[in-house]
Amino acid sequence: MGSTGEKRNLTIVSNRLPLSVKRVDGAFQSSLSSGGLVTSLSGLTKSTKFQWFGWPGIEVKDPKDREEVQKSLEAHNAIPIFLDSSLAHEHYNEFSNRILWPILHYQSGVVFDETPWQAYRRVNELFADAIAETAGSGSLIWVHDYHLMLLPELLRDRLKQRGKSCAIGFSLHTPFPAGDFWRNLPVRKHLIEGMLSSDLIGFHTDEYKQNFIDTCASLLNARTEIPNQIQYKNRLVCINKFIVGIDPDKFIDTLQKPDVQERIRVLKEHYKGVKVIVGVDRLDHIKGLSQKLKGFDAFLDDHPELQNKVVLIQVAVPSREDVKEYQELETELCTIAGKINGKHATPEGTPLLYMHRSVPFNELTALYSVADVCLLTSTRDGMNLVAFEYVACQEERHGVLVLSEFAGAASFMTNGSIPFHPANKTEMSEAIFNALNLDPAERKAKYEYLRGFVNTNTSAKWGETFIEKLSLRCKRPGESC
Numbered sequence: 308m309g310s311t312g313e314k315r316n317l318t319i320v321s322n323r324l325p326l327s328v329k330r331v332d333g334a335f336q337s338s339l340s341s342g343g344l345v346t347s348l349s350g351l352t353k354s355t356k357f358q359w360f361g362w363p364g365i366e367v368k369d370p371k372d373r374e375e376v377q378k379s380l381e382a383h384n385a386i387p388i389f390l391d392s393s394l395a396h397e398h399y400n401e402f403s404n405r406i407l408w409p410i411l412h413y414q415s416g417v418v419f420d421e422t423p424w425q426a427y428r429r430v431n432e433l434f435a436d437a438i439a440e441t442a443g444s445g446s447l448i449w450v451h452d453y454h455l456m457l458l459p460e461l462l463r464d465r466l467k468q469r470g471k472s473c474a475i476g477f478s479l480h481t482p483f484p485a486g487d488f489w490r491n492l493p494v495r496k497h498l499i500e501g502m503l504s505s506d507l508i509g510f511h512t513d514e515y516k517q518n519f520i521d522t523c524a525s526l527l528n529a530r531t532e533i534p535n536q537i538q539y540k541n542r543l544v545c546i547n548k549f550i551v552g553i554d555p556d557k558f559i560d561t562l563q564k565p566d567v568q569e570r571i572r573v574l575k576e577h578y579k580g581v582k583v584i585v586g587v588d589r590l591d592h593i594k595g596l597s598q599k600l601k602g603f604d605a606f607l608d609d610h611p612e613l614q615n616k617v618v619l620i621q622v623a624v625p626s627r628e629d630v631k632e633y634q635e636l637e638t639e640l641c642t643i644a645g646k647i648n649g650k651h652a653t654p655e656g657t658p659l660l661y662m663h664r665s666v667p668f669n670e671l672t673a674l675y676s677v678a679d680v681c682l683l684t685s686t687r688d689g690m691n692l693v694a695f696e697y698v699a700c701q702e703e704r705h706g707v708l709v710l711s712e713f714a715g716a717a718s719f720m721t722n723g724s725i726p727f728h729p730a731n732k733t734e735m736s737e738a739i740f741n742a743l744n745l746d747p748a749e750r751k752a753k754y755e756y757l758r759g760f761v762n763t764n765t766s767a768k769w770g771e772t773f774i775e776k777l778s779l780r781c782k783r784p785g786e787s788c
């Protein structure tokens with residue numbers, strides 16, 4: 308058990324709660340939110356107790372309705388922060404996902420706009436107000452991700468006004484780009500200063516950590532000579548890498564369920580004599596989905612002898628559908644998918660199954676399990692937990708992970724996978740071919756390497772390590788990080 312979380316009061320804060328609330332026929336229904344942040348933090352629930360603040364994903368105006376939503380979430384230790392829909396839209400869609408997200412992922416052509424920025428500030432303030440009121444002095448507050456970069460500073464001020472002292476940790480789940488890219492954002496200084504009011508800041512990889520440290524030095528003239536520390540104004544902030552992971556047992560246990568075993572049997576029978584490649588990604592530019600489909604097209608062109616012998620099952624989970632760029636990407640992907648099947652399908656079958664929807668967890672594990680290859684083509688990606696999940700489901704098959712060198716996961720998984728550059732179709736085609744033809748001994752060796760990594764670096768360990776460090780930081784602030 309994660310003793311730290313139980314001894315001290317732990318509060319998790321993220322923009323999105325793990326449960327999204329929807330109004331169906333006048334009543335409220337909640338369902339699990341998608342994405343890696345929820346996966347990583349849900350894995351933590353096994354070992355640590357915490358309350359979770361976040362936006363419920365819906366506008367609720369009526370005080371009675373708010374009470375109803377509040378009660379239904381209470382059972383999951385979740386506390387909703389209600390936002391009116393235009394504010395939520397400007398904060399989440401317009402600033403977080405149209406301006407900040409692309410810059411964090413090295414996408415160019417971003418246009419800054421003042422209205423969304425003001426909404427971003429306002430939402431961070433509303434979070435700070437709600438948390439400062441509830442938090443007990445001495446508690447640990449762990450803030451997550453790019454939607455809430457201003458929160459540590461706003462929260463620290465409010466806690467101080469109330470005479471409370473809490474430890475504040477911040478984890479970024481995206482990459483942090485190299486300095487010159489970050490300069491594209493006119494409000495870059497405010498965001499960095501907001502984060503620097505934390506006691507501890509965590510990144511997924513050493514590269515992101517170093518980029519952040521370099522930016523603090525060049526932009527704020529902060530002192531960064533001591534490893535893993537940033538001194539800015541009168542504060543000493545610890546900076547480190549914490550490897551986020553999954554709960555592998557959840558996948559292993561699910562694979563044992565009779566209905567999942569039956570589903571696996573049916574899928575194996577259906578794809579007898581056919582090699583299955585799986586891809587699971589939120590429908591997002593950063594996942595390199597158009598590159599993936601084009602690379603797969605090149606692979607099919609290069610290997611006519613494999614006609615009807617290979618299928619790519621691509622799950623594209625709907626995401627951020629109110630953002631214009633995401634809508635355009637969806638249209639583009641449908642067109643490319645149609646063209647690929649138009650070119651390569653035969654009366655015996657289609658080489659590409661493109662599914663634009665989310666899949667239930669049991670189905671997801673069955674899909675991972677029957678796949679000979681998992682193809683992940685991110686152009687940039689904070690970590691990519693799908694890579695971990697695929698490995699967790701490959702005890703029997705020893706399938707091969709073909710992993711873009713730009714996923715954060717590649718910093719740790721390159722030895723056990725086949726790495727490639729997602730913009731290079733030829734390289735991708737060769738990587739797919741090599742993965743499909745790897746001999747069993749090599750497949751086993753790669754799988755065992757990755758299994759060791761995934762089983763060692765679990766989400767529970769990630770959470771416990773971060774909380775332990777945060778708690779120590781407060782007890783002995785002068786100590787090295």
Ligand SMILES: O=P(O)(O)OC[C@H]1O[C@H](O[C@H]2O[C@H](CO)[C@@H](O)[C@H](O)[C@H]2O)[C@H](O)[C@@H](O)[C@@H]1O
Pocket residue numbers: 323341342343344345347452453480481551626627688689690691692715
């Ligand atoms: O909440 P959404 O807008 O629907 O997006 C889902 C999540 O996407 C991002 O996930 C990141 O976190 C993962 C876990 O650390 C990491 O593996 C992945 O590479 C990242 O893209 C986002 O950072 C989350 O806040 C979102 O909830």
Ligand SMILES: O=c1ccn([C@@H]2O[C@H](COP(=O)(O)OP(=O)(O)O)[C@@H](O)[C@H]2O)c(=O)[nH]1
Pocket residue numbers: 340341342343344346587588589622624664665666667671690691692693694696
């Ligand atoms: O229909 C689906 C398919 C997948 N996932 C999960 O979404 C997460 C994706 O996390 P990742 O870190 O790969 O990327 P992110 O979407 O957070 O950028 C994984 O845990 C998947 O199991 C999901 O919620 N719904």
